[in-house]
Amino acid sequence: MMKRSxxxxxxPRFKYDAVSNMNIEPVRIAVPEKVxxxxxxxxxxxxxxxxxxxxxxxxxxxxxxxxxxxxxxxxSVTGTIRSFDSFLxxxxxxxxxxxxxxxxxxxxxxxxxxxxxxxxxxxxxDYLLSIPGGMPPEMLKGGHIDTLVICGIEQDLLSITNxxxxxxxxxxxxxxxxxxxxxTGVHKVVMALPQSLMQEAGAIGGxxxxxxxxxxxxxxxxxxxxxxxxxxxxIVPADKRPEDLGIFFxxxxxxxxxxxxxxxxxxxxxxxxTVVKKDMTKTxxxxxxxxxxxxxxxxxxxxxxxxxxxxxxxxMSGTTVYAEDHPVGPRTLSIMIHDSSDVPLVSDYPC
Numbered sequence: 001m002m003k004r005s006x007x008x009x010x011x012p013r014f015k016y017d018a019v020s021n022m023n024i025e026p027v028r029i030a031v032p033e034k035v036x037x038x039x040x041x042x043x044x045x046x047x048x049x050x051x052x053x054x055x056x057x058x059x060x061x062x063x064x065x066x067x068x069x070x071x072x073x074x075x076s077v078t079g080t081i082r083s084f085d086s087f088l089x090x091x092x093x094x095x096x097x098x099x100x101x102x103x104x105x106x107x108x109x110x111x112x113x114x115x116x117x118x119x120x121x122x123x124x125x126d127y128l129l130s131i132p133g134g135m136p137p138e139m140l141k142g143g144h145i146d147t148l149v150i151c152g153i154e155q156d157l158l159s160i161t162n163x164x165x166x167x168x169x170x171x172x173x174x175x176x177x178x179x180x181x182x183x184t185g186v187h188k189v190v191m192a193l194p195q196s197l198m199q200e201a202g203a204i205g206g207x208x209x210x211x212x213x214x215x216x217x218x219x220x221x222x223x224x225x226x227x228x229x230x231x232x233x234x235i236v237p238a239d240k241r242p243e244d245l246g247i248f249f250x251x252x253x254x255x256x257x258x259x260x261x262x263x264x265x266x267x268x269x270x271x272x273x274t275v276v277k278k279d280m281t282k283t284x285x286x287x288x289x290x291x292x293x294x295x296x297x298x299x300x301x302x303x304x305x306x307x308x309x310x311x312x313x314x315x316m317s318g319t320t321v322y323a324e325d326h327p328v329g330p331r332t333l334s335i336m337i338h339d340s341s342d343v344p345l346v347s348d349y350p351c
Contacts, residue, residue, distance in 0.1 A: 014219040016153055017282070019163040020196035026164075026272065026284040029299050031077060035100045035290030036327040037063070041071045043086040043096040055081045057100065060267040061109035062127060065096060074130040075109075076269035076289040077102035090319055100290070113265035121182045121262055128183075131261065132271045132289065133165075133254030134331035138243055145186040146246030149232070150177075150255055152193030152201060153215070155222045156314025159274040159334035162252040163197060164284050169256040170203045176259030177208035183258075191252075192227050219316065224249045251333070274334040275300060278308075287328050293335060294324040307340035 049065050057063060057075045064072045065084075079102040087097040115123035125142075128135045139145060150173075152166040166173070177189055190211045193201055201212055213231045215221045221230065224242050227249075228234050236242055242249060257268045275283045275296060285296055293310060297303075304310070304324065311318040312326075312335060 014157055016157060016194060016217050016219060016222065017160055017163075018194060018196040018217065019160045019167060020200070024160075024164055024168075024284050026286045027299060029285060029287035029291055029296055031102050031288055032291045032295045033101070034082070034292065035077050035079070035102055035288060036292070036325075037073045037075070037098045037100070037290045038087060038089070038327070038329060039063070039065055039071055039073050039096040039098060041066065041069055041096055042094040043084055045084075049084075051081060051098075053081055053083060057081060058109040059106040059269060060112065062111060063098065065098070072129065073098065074127070074267050074269065074289075075100065078105065078107045079103045108266050112261065112267055116262065116265055121179050124179065124258070124262060125183050127267055128258060128261070130289070130330050131254060131257040132268055132330055133251040133257055135250060135254050135258075136243070136248050139184060139248045139250070144246055145184050145248055147188045147190060147232075147248070148180065148184070148186045149224075149227065149242075149247060149249045150189065150191040150210070150252055151222065151227075151249055152191055152197055152252045153222050154314065154333055155220065155224070156317050156334075157219055158276050158280075158282065158314050158336065160282060160284065161272055161274045161333045163194075164274075165251075165253045165256050165272060166193060166197055166204075167200050169259075170200065172256040172259035172263070173204050173252065174208045174259065175263050176255035176257070177204070177210055179258050179262040180255065186248075190232070192222070192231055193252075253333075271328050271330065271332060273328065273332050275302075276334060276336040277302060278337050278339040289328055289330055291328045292325040293321075293328070296328075296335065297324065302337060304337070305340060309338035309340070311336040311338055 059078045061075045062072050063075055079100045082101050083099045085097040087095045089095050112127050125140050152162055190213055192213050192215045194217050195214050204210055225236050228236050228242055260268045270286050271289050272286050275285050310321050
C-alpha cells in the first residue's frame, strides 16, 4: 500500500489496492437473529407512528415511521418489529433504530413491482434511498443533474468493494445506468476508475453510453474534489460542493443495485463490503443490511480484545464505533479492525 523511493528523495506514497488480478469469492453471512435499521429521524416515543412493536414486515418493504415525515428505510428481512430505540450517530446526529426479529423465509414486498408495472422505471425513484451503496438524496428529489460520476473505487484506502462490484457485476451496472438516466433525466454519465479496471469497465461504457475516465492509483486521487479538478477539469469553489454545480457522485455498487432492482422488480437488501483484519488481509463479505458486525466477525474467525478498534471506512477517514452489535448500513463500504497494540497512545496532558 505504501511506496517509498529507494534513494529516499521522495515522500512515501499511498496507493489504492487493485483487484484486477484477484479471484475473489465473497463470504456470504447468514441472516442474523436480529436486524437493526437506522431511520434518518430522531426517535419520538409520544408521536403517533405508522408502525408499532409487533407489526410484521416483508423483505423489501418501505418502512416509514411517522406520518409527517418522508424519511424511510427498506426492510432487509421478513419478520416482526421488536423495538424502537434512539441512536446517536456520527457528529451528534440522532437516529431511530428499528429492531426486527427475522423469520426463516423471505416474503418479498410487491410495492416496487406494482409501481414499475403501472408507471415505468421512473417510479423506482421513491424506493432507492436505502439501496446498497447509498444514493444521494438530492439526486432523487427531481432537481437538475448535469453529470453523474460513478466511482469504481473508494475514496479511502484498503477497501475494494466498488472495484469488486465493477469487476463482477457488469450486466447489472449496464441496466443500472440505463435506469438511472430515465429516473433522473441525466444525460452525461462518467465512470472514474483506476487503469487496472479499464478492461472490465469497457463493457459498461460501450453498452450503456458511459464515458470512462482514469484516475491515478495514488491516494487521495479518488476524492470527489480531486476528480472534479483532475478528471473533469473543473475547480469546485471552497464554499461549494460538486452537487451545487450539478455533478453528483455515486458508488458503483449503488448503480448495480438499481439495475438489479429494475430487472428483478425487487429491492436488493444484501450489502457488499470489505473486511480488513488485524493482519491487513482483506475479505469481501455479503450480508443483509442491518446485520450486526459481531455476526461477520464470528463468520471470519475474528476475535476482538480490549482496546481493539472497529473502524467503519478506511484508515484515513473512517469512523470508530464502540460496539460489536453495530449494524451494517446501506453505505458501509468497509470494516477495519485495528489491533490495540498498533494504536498509538494519546494523552491530553501537556508535555
